Amino acid sequence: MSALTVNLPDNLHEKAREVAALKNLSMDALVTIALTQSLSRLVAEPHLEERTARATGKGLDEFLAQVPSTEPPEWDRLPEGYQRKQSNNHESSEPEHKQECSDTSETVS
Numbered sequence: 473m474s475a476l477t478v479n480l481p482d483n484l485h486e487k488a489r490e491v492a493a494l495k496n497l498s499m500d501a502l503v504t505i506a507l508t509q510s511l512s513r514l515v516a517e518p519h520l521e522e523r524t525a526r527a528t529g530k531g532l533d534e535f536l537a538q539v540p541s542t543e544p545p546e547w548d549r550l551p552e553g554y555q556r557k558q559s560n561n562h563e564s565s566e567p568e569h570k571q572e573c574s575d576t577s578e579t580v581s
Contacts, residue, residue, distance in 0.1 A: 488503070
């Protein structure tokens with residue numbers, strides 16, 4: 473285990489303390505959980521990238537042909553006038569957060 477000192481904006485530091493207290497966690501545990509979750513979203517799993525690279529779509533038409541051609545139930549229908557948004561797979565879905573840091577620091581080990 474290693475120690476890390478980080479500078480946080482005052483409001484983020486206070487919010488982290490509140491959440492840690494609310495969840496009955498130490499700051500070490502809260503920061504470890506938050507960092508683990510954040511990194512898992514930012515860093516692709518190598519085996520998933522390899523599997524994606526091998527994907528050909530072969531057999532997809534046969535698979536989709538097995539789906540019944542029936543109307544969905546009323547509760548599962550798209551709203552009247554719904555139009556699918558255009559997506560760009562090359563852009564990150566994660567918003568960028570840029571905040572000025574204050575002198576508040578927390579040592580986490």
